[in-house]
Amino acid sequence: MSSNSVDIQEPSVPLRQTKAGYSAFRSRKVLRLMRGLSIRLAVPAVLIIIWLIVSDQKLVRPLFLPPPSSMKRAFENLEALLPRAILTTLTMTLTGFAIGTALGTLMGLGMAYSRVVRELLGTIFDFLRPVPVFALIPLFILWFGIGRAPQVALIAMGTSVILGVTTLEAIRNVPPIYIRAALTLGAGRQRIYRTVILPSIIPHLIGAIRVSAAASWGLDVAAEFMGSQQGLGYLIILQQTYLRTAGIILLVIVYSILAFVTDVLIALIEARVTRWTERRSSSGIVASIIGLG
Numbered sequence: 001m002s003s004n005s006v007d008i009q010e011p012s013v014p015l016r017q018t019k020a021g022y023s024a025f026r027s028r029k030v031l032r033l034m035r036g037l038s039i040r041l042a043v044p045a046v047l048i049i050i051w052l053i054v055s056d057q058k059l060v061r062p063l064f065l066p067p068p069s070s071m072k073r074a075f076e077n078l079e080a081l082l083p084r085a086i087l088t089t090l091t092m093t094l095t096g097f098a099i100g101t102a103l104g105t106l107m108g109l110g111m112a113y114s115r116v117v118r119e120l121l122g123t124i125f126d127f128l129r130p131v132p133v134f135a136l137i138p139l140f141i142l143w144f145g146i147g148r149a150p151q152v153a154l155i156a157m158g159t160s161v162i163l164g165v166t167t168l169e170a171i172r173n174v175p176p177i178y179i180r181a182a183l184t185l186g187a188g189r190q191r192i193y194r195t196v197i198l199p200s201i202i203p204h205l206i207g208a209i210r211v212s213a214a215a216s217w218g219l220d221v222a223a224e225f226m227g228s229q230q231g232l233g234y235l236i237i238l239q240q241t242y243l244r245t246a247g248i249i250l251l252v253i254v255y256s257i258l259a260f261v262t263d264v265l266i267a268l269i270e271a272r273v274t275r276w277t278e279r280r281s282s283s284g285i286v287a288s289i290i291g292l293g
Contacts, residue, residue: 066246074239074246081235082254088231089220090258092148096155096223097216101209104160108167113193125164133158134222146227154226158219159212166208170201206270210263217259 054060055067062070107125111118133154144150174197182192224233232251239247 063243063245066249070246071250074244074250078235078247078250085230085232085235086254086258089224089233092151092223092231093155093216093220093258096152096219097159097213099152100156100159100216101163101212103156104163104212105167105205107160107164108171109193111164112168112171125161128157129161129165133219137222137226141226151220151223151226151228154223155216155219159216162212162215163205163208166204167201170204171197173204174200203270203274206266206274210266210270213262213266214259217255217262221255 051065052068055062055065066074107121111121111125136157137154140150140154144153178196178200179192182196187195220231221233221236224231225237228234232254236248236251239245239251
């Protein structure tokens with residue numbers, strides 16, 4: 001063999017064996033996903049079966065637990081009204097949620113950054129935080145009247161309190177070693193906030209955003225009780241007036257679907273934004289010990 005020739009070594013692992021291992025890995029992953037999905041659907045399936053048995057045997061009056069046939073009729077009666085009602089509720093809820101999220105985050109950042117802002121707003125914030133938002137409905141009607149603006153304001157106020165508290169506490173819980181390291185490298189206060197504190201609190205803020213997003217749908221129901229003439233909450237009021245339990249349950253299911261979709265979207269954004277965090281990189285024995293494996 002010539003001295004210029006190059007010996008080509010065979011791969012240590014045959015290609016067929018590599019493909020077989022990858023196929024086995026994918027099969028285990030699919031089985032794991034199917035098992036998890038079946039476990040999650042087990043309780044809802046059992047509840048549906050119990051509902052069917054109870055309604056079929058008439059163990060509970062239809063007024064309190066309507067049968068599936070009543071649910072079908074309720075959907076047929078509300079089918080024409082649902083698209084516009086969903087659009088109205090979606091617009092109002094997302095508007096109040098966005099305003100409240102921005103306002104609460106800015107308030108938390110302002111109170112953490114400036115002692116003057118903390119002294120000016122801290123007392124009012126601490127006073128309003130434990131007050132139930134639902135108790136403010138009569139005052140909102142008295143002050144702002146009946147219309148879209150007070151309804152959005154009610155949702156924004158409820159979500160801003162959640163974000164304000166979470167932002168302030170998240171900044172307080174930033175590890176001091178991060179701040180000391182930035183100071184050692186010569187960073188100023190504004191630069192530390194921009195490059196150290198804000199990235200550190202993002203995972204906590206996204207968790208609070210998910211909580212406030214779920215709360216905003218409940219606040220929307222209360223807001224639409226303030227004399228609304230359209231929306232899902234208004235339809236619930238109509239169903240309650242005529243004792244249409246099936247219609248109320250149907251609308252609650254619609255609210256649940258909207259809230260679930262919103263939470264899933266925020267969770268997807270969270271997974272993409274916080275890929276660098278330790279909790280995203282924890283796997284194997286660590287994840288199994290803390291219960292997230």
